[in-house]
Amino acid sequence: MYFYRILLLTAFFMVQSNLQSQVQLDANATNESLYRPNFHFTPKKGWMNDPNGMIFLNGQYHLFYQHYPDATVWGPMHWGQATSKDLVQWDHQPIALYPDSIGMIFSGSAVLDKNNTSGLGRNGVAPLVAIFTQHFMPGEKAGRTDFQNQSIAYSLDQGKTWTKYAGNPVLKTPNLKDFRDPKVIWHGPTQKWIMSLAVANHIEFYSSPNLINWTKESEMGKDLFAHGGVWECPDLLSFDVNGKTVWVLLVSMNPGGPNSGSATQYMVGDFDGHVFKPFTTDIKWMDYGPDNYAGVSFSNLGDRKVLIGWMSNWNYANLVPTEKWRSAMTVPRELSLVKQDTDANANINSSQNQNNFLLVSRPVKELEAHFTKMLSKKNMVAEKEFTLMGAGKILPNRIDLDIVKATDFDIVFSNAFNEKLIIGYDAAKKQFFIDRRNAGVSNFHQGFAAMPTAPRFVADAEMDLSVLIDKTSVELFADGGRTVMTALFFPTHPFTNCSLQSKEGISVKTMNLFLFK
Ligand code: FRU
Numbered sequence: 001m002y003f004y005r006i007l008l009l010t011a012f013f014m015v016q017s018n019l020q021s022q023v024q025l026d027a028n029a030t031n032e033s034l035y036r037p038n039f040h041f042t043p044k045k046g047w048m049n050d051p052n053g054m055i056f057l058n059g060q061y062h063l064f065y066q067h068y069p070d071a072t073v074w075g076p077m078h079w080g081q082a083t084s085k086d087l088v089q090w091d092h093q094p095i096a097l098y099p100d101s102i103g104m105i106f107s108g109s110a111v112l113d114k115n116n117t118s119g120l121g122r123n124g125v126a127p128l129v130a131i132f133t134q135h136f137m138p139g140e141k142a143g144r145t146d147f148q149n150q151s152i153a154y155s156l157d158q159g160k161t162w163t164k165y166a167g168n169p170v171l172k173t174p175n176l177k178d179f180r181d182p183k184v185i186w187h188g189p190t191q192k193w194i195m196s197l198a199v200a201n202h203i204e205f206y207s208s209p210n211l212i213n214w215t216k217e218s219e220m221g222k223d224l225f226a227h228g229g230v231w232e233c234p235d236l237l238s239f240d241v242n243g244k245t246v247w248v249l250l251v252s253m254n255p256g257g258p259n260s261g262s263a264t265q266y267m268v269g270d271f272d273g274h275v276f277k278p279f280t281t282d283i284k285w286m287d288y289g290p291d292n293y294a295g296v297s298f299s300n301l302g303d304r305k306v307l308i309g310w311m312s313n314w315n316y317a318n319l320v321p322t323e324k325w326r327s328a329m330t331v332p333r334e335l336s337l338v339k340q341d342t343d344a345n346a347n348i349n350s351s352q353n354q355n356n357f358l359l360v361s362r363p364v365k366e367l368e369a370h371f372t373k374m375l376s377k378k379n380m381v382a383e384k385e386f387t388l389m390g391a392g393k394i395l396p397n398r399i400d401l402d403i404v405k406a407t408d409f410d411i412v413f414s415n416a417f418n419e420k421l422i423i424g425y426d427a428a429k430k431q432f433f434i435d436r437r438n439a440g441v442s443n444f445h446q447g448f449a450a451m452p453t454a455p456r457f458v459a460d461a462e463m464d465l466s467v468l469i470d471k472t473s474v475e476l477f478a479d480g481g482r483t484v485m486t487a488l489f490f491p492t493h494p495f496t497n498c499s500l501q502s503k504e505g506i507s508v509k510t511m512n513l514f515l516f517k
Contacts, residue, residue, distance in 0.1 A: 180231055
């Protein structure tokens, strides 16, 4: 499959250089200044996809990522690395893991082996252990089925340098082509490490006392949930809901997402260290936008569940019109679980199961300190076109709205070149939408100029929204994060106007506009 990805890429690449030459970008702006985001992580140069091995250690967040430093298209995968003290400002670090004779370094996770169960620690230093897939490209090209295996590497200096384990791979494929993306957690009740692994159309769970010897426990999902594409990048998370442990399994899938291409679904249920039992078989998406994929959570962060996703889509990730680098990450998001409001389920074909939960995502609180308020309004009615910012003013990076009654509205970002991005709500359909059909460059991929939609999950009339905008991305968190949408867009010139529009007139309780400092 990856071999074909490379073939396709070569073809895309040729078409793309053709397309790019047709795009007239702002003459005064460089591609860097127009498209490099301010508060979303991007690699310095080259290609990036999935976040990997995210872990919190001694006050520092470590982000590893799928990286090809030598080109802006997918290629031989390394683990790039960055560190941050606050999840917002990241320092680039040297590449952590390079491909070797076993294969490229595909997605995976990292854990702190506090009790040195692996025996890889030295002189009382607990090892940091990375668990990842190695993809052996010559094996795939030769039509073999044994080219994806799981390996480990360890660091005794807080992730600065890594040593690959001499006995790699530690978990060999039973001759299954898609056998990848290990996400490992410590399971207290059984005192074992648990690995969730994506295996084509299902997830397999493995256990280990020491991160080296793995035993298969069970598999889940062959005939359940969404199957429009191959399952990838699982993450098994536990939440405390009123003293009871509830488990969530994230599964990314490509293609087959609700708005085309890549997307992440989730299942809520029970996990006993052996088997995952979902409470319901409803199909639920963590983010309904087209551009949040392969998201997983940080390890070693106590009760906090913080997720970062890759802010792109395999449909066009290799084609987006950035020059020095390709792809950004989503803002880090705090995850929580809430009971689903049963009155509001027109949008979900739900059994009347009282164990029906919704996964909620909100931007992490650390972002707050980086925003300054530009404008604050209370109790206003916006009709037709209400200009929020325009005429030479800097546009906000964040718009928070508390609306008295869920009415049709559009938040419109536009420029003098007839380009506009609309983030809105359709009350009749009970749907949020992001309209990027005329938001700038889109000819790099046929399906890019689209209007993705997302259901609303609450029955209340009142609605709250937080919209984050950062040059080429919009992230919508509605109803306290119950509906989330992430989408990319590429204006040829920066947007210069921002307005709130509503045919009926919209009653706003509070509105706050913020700038990222
Ligand atoms: C998901 C994915 C993973 C794989 C990696 C390769 O985007 O396809 O399944 O490990 O990317 O870069």
